[in-house]
Amino acid sequence: MDYTKNQILTVEITDMTAEGEGIGKYEGYPFFVKDTVIGDRVQIRVTRVKKNYAYGRLEKVLTPSPFRVEPRCAFHRQCGGCQIQTMSYEQQLKFKESKIRNNLIRIGGLSPDLLDEIMEPIVGMEEPFHYRNKAQYPIGADRSGNPVAGFYAGRTHSIIANTRCELGAEENTEILETILAYMKEYRVPAYNEVTGEGLIRHVLIRKGFAGGEIMVCIVINGKKGSESSLPAREELIRRLSAVKNMTSLSLSFNPEKTNVIMGKDVSTIWGRDTIQDTIYVRDVHRDFDRIGRGITFAISPLSFYQVNPVQTEKLYSLALDYAALTGKETVWDLYCGIGTISLFMAERAGQVYGVEVVPQAVEDAKRNCADNGIRNAQFLLGKAEKILPEKFEKESISADVIVVDPPRKGCDGACLETMLKIAPERIVYVSCDSATLARDLKVLREGGYEVERVRGVDMFPMTGHVETVVLLSHKSSE
Numbered sequence: 001m002d003y004t005k006n007q008i009l010t011v012e013i014t015d016m017t018a019e020g021e022g023i024g025k026y027e028g029y030p031f032f033v034k035d036t037v038i039g040d041r042v043q044i045r046v047t048r049v050k051k052n053y054a055y056g057r058l059e060k061v062l063t064p065s066p067f068r069v070e071p072r073c074a075f076h077r078q079c080g081g082c083q084i085q086t087m088s089y090e091q092q093l094k095f096k097e098s099k100i101r102n103n104l105i106r107i108g109g110l111s112p113d114l115l116d117e118i119m120e121p122i123v124g125m126e127e128p129f130h131y132r133n134k135a136q137y138p139i140g141a142d143r144s145g146n147p148v149a150g151f152y153a154g155r156t157h158s159i160i161a162n163t164r165c166e167l168g169a170e171e172n173t174e175i176l177e178t179i180l181a182y183m184k185e186y187r188v189p190a191y192n193e194v195t196g197e198g199l200i201r202h203v204l205i206r207k208g209f210a211g212g213e214i215m216v217c218i219v220i221n222g223k224k225g226s227e228s229s230l231p232a233r234e235e236l237i238r239r240l241s242a243v244k245n246m247t248s249l250s251l252s253f254n255p256e257k258t259n260v261i262m263g264k265d266v267s268t269i270w271g272r273d274t275i276q277d278t279i280y281v282r283d284v285h286r287d288f289d290r291i292g293r294g295i296t297f298a299i300s301p302l303s304f305y306q307v308n309p310v311q312t313e314k315l316y317s318l319a320l321d322y323a324a325l326t327g328k329e330t331v332w333d334l335y336c337g338i339g340t341i342s343l344f345m346a347e348r349a350g351q352v353y354g355v356e357v358v359p360q361a362v363e364d365a366k367r368n369c370a371d372n373g374i375r376n377a378q379f380l381l382g383k384a385e386k387i388l389p390e391k392f393e394k395e396s397i398s399a400d401v402i403v404v405d406p407p408r409k410g411c412d413g414a415c416l417e418t419m420l421k422i423a424p425e426r427i428v429y430v431s432c433d434s435a436t437l438a439r440d441l442k443v444l445r446e447g448g449y450e451v452e453r454v455r456g457v458d459m460f461p462m463t464g465h466v467e468t469v470v471l472l473s474h475k476s477s478e
């Protein structure tokens with residue numbers, strides 16, 4: 001094509017990628033433009049030209065889309081975090097719903113008619129900001145060498161200083177400012193990704209929304225046991241422990257030159273090893289009113305825990321509703337984390353088995369089970385695609401319901417294959433990536449299951465991500 005870099009064009013944004021990038025056409029040729037909303041007429045600067053498409057940078061909004069809103073955060077364009085903050089929340093929900101639907105049709109092979117019949121309306125949030133209970137801030141230095149905490153500028157590794165994120169807990173600012181002031185005063189060097197030198201790499205902050213408990217884990221460039229490399233450690237502890245509701249302070253050791261944030265080892269330097277949070281089941285048929293007793297979870301720094309507690313209650317309640325337990329069933333909860341879904345299922349099932357690959361998470365799961373007085377759940381450490389086939393072949397285990405909640409890459413082929421052999425009556429699939437969900441549903445449908453219910457849950461407002469819950473039933477049980 002004859003477009004050149006830096007050329008200025010006017011385009012109308014008519015579509016959107018699954019990541020929330022606007023798509024506009026100029027003489028039939030598609031341009032991808034970040035920070036735009038369907039319905040915008042914009043001036044763009046061409047940044048990269050490929051054979052069949054090109055990228056442009058938003059220069060000016062000429063006529064704003066009716067769905068465009070004022071962003072709350074001044075950094076929304078530089079930060080990679082909130083891809084769709086300039087889209088009205090109502091429109092974000094529509095966008096996510098159609099993303100799920102399109103993936104299920106295009107990749108999963110579901111018919112539009114079936115989806116019209118079974119797909120339930122997406123579950124949104126009343127207050128779609130400050131919903132995250134977890135934040136991981138990279139620490140670096142500015143040009144004059146002062147320590148900064150912030151976020152990586154979209155797709156790069158340069159840090160833009162900002163301790164106030166519109167998605168995170170309000171307490172994060174005070175905690176980060178305390179750490180930065182300490183670093184400055186005691187000349188504690190921030191880690192430098194290029195040279196591999198310096199000490200403080202990241203700060204992880206977690207908050208249990210139910211009781212307010214706060215955990216701070218500082219990731220340092222050093223081996224396990226190098227706690228003493230932190231200068232004036234007692235002073236740092238004194239200051240951080242004075243923050244309201246501070247419950248747990250720890251260090252994580254990560255001496256590797258890697259993008260992975262947390263090291264494998266953690267050592268508590270003040271307070272408890274874990275913080276607590278309580279999750280309540282809600283009535284999915286009555287406006288998600290709270291029902292039943294809550295279950296309290298202890299969470300350690302390395303364990304996975306859902307980041308949006310308000311929506312997590314709705315998500316788990318839907319998973320429970322889809323599982324339709326009567327008190328007798330055997331349930332397998334694969335990719336169980338700290339046993340959250342498993343324990344809710346256990347209260348309504350005969351026996352539950354959870355499978356999880358992170359050792360600390362399995363430890364947390366066992367403790368959470370005991371602490372909540374639940375006796376009919378067991379937790380197994382290992383990969384789902386290894387444990388499930390082994391148990392099936394050696395002990396010919398059975399299951400009435402299998403719940404899966406895999407990471408973004410979806411279920412492993414061996415895991416799906418074994419699920420089909422075990423042939424539970426129902427499978428509840430909880431997914432944070434509707435493309436891999438659709439891919440896996442195709443396999444399960446070809447193996448004898450039909451999709452009965454589908455519902456999106458917006459766990460990540462302002463971002464392009466969306467969670468989906470699906471119920472599949474074995475065709476023979478109809």
Ligand code: SAH
Pocket residue numbers: 304305306334335336337338339340341355356357358361382383384385405406407
């Ligand atoms: N259901 C849980 C956790 C979901 S996140 C909750 O809602 O909190 C996915 C979990 O799968 C993580 O805890 C991750 O450590 C785990 N995991 C990743 N790959 C795995 C695998 N191959 N086998 C088992 N667990 C795995």
